[in-house]
């Protein structure tokens with residue numbers, strides 16, 4: 001079984017490599033298990049080469065196996081599935097505000113060519129997440145806990161960065177395998193996504209599948225800092241937000257459990273984003289806060305348990 005897995009992995013790598021070699025169709029065929037047994041012998045030397053070269057990484061690591069259309073189709077399938085379970089917050093003014101904030105950031109991101117779909121989730125939980133292909137979810141609790149518009153924009157820019165760098169698509173392909181992914185989005189298997197989602201135990205499983213490596217988190221942070229500045233926001237909001245959350249979390253572990261599980265912040269990440277921002281040319285007039293943000297925040301129902309209020313009381 002182990003050699004079989006290794007072989008599949010090598011064949012999948014070949015698919016990625018084939019992007020450069022324009023051999024995609026042939027390579028895709030090799031990745032399919034039905035065919036690979038007969039091709040196994042012929043491919044063995046190639047798979048050894050692929051395995052041997054995979055250590056250097058950089059060629060393979062940054063290659064996304066899905067086309068843009070595939071990636072958007074994948075995100076759409078999972079967004080439909082996830083929304084069967086999530087309760088969305090539908091206040092039109094709040095939704096419009098969050099949509100405009102996200103669209104403004106997306107427009108200045110390094111992947112402004114795709115449409116972004118923004119939803120506000122009706123939960124106290126402090127979190128935001130992105131599915132592959134530009135499907136963003138911002139929790140109501142995140143808005144409530146953000147001290148300024150720049151803080152909220154910082155977290156959203158980080159999520160957009162995961163879409164820009166295609167981290168979600170890569171993570172899902174890594175976890176589910178290319179063949180399952182292509183099957184899910186081909187339309188030949190309409191119940192497939194539901195089945196996979198139910199095996200993953202719904203939203204929680206889908207989110208844990210989107211768990212990103214430290215390297216991916218660092219890359220998203222760096223992209224977010226640039227994106228924030230380009231969109232006119234002070235990137236210090238991002239660093240300050242996570243610094244504040246880390247301090248609260250030190251005293252009350254679990255206060256931001258969901259956010260910390262999906263996007264573990266660290267002093268190192270905060271320092272890196274500060275250093276990066278400080279090294280960039282000074283830009284005057286960056287937005288830190290807005291009257292509209294405060295109005296929107298006031299419109300939201302109070303959090304059942306607000307860790308910031310505990311902090312004030314101390």
Ligand SMILES: [Zn+2]
Pocket residue numbers: 158162212217220262263
């Ligand atoms: Zn992240």
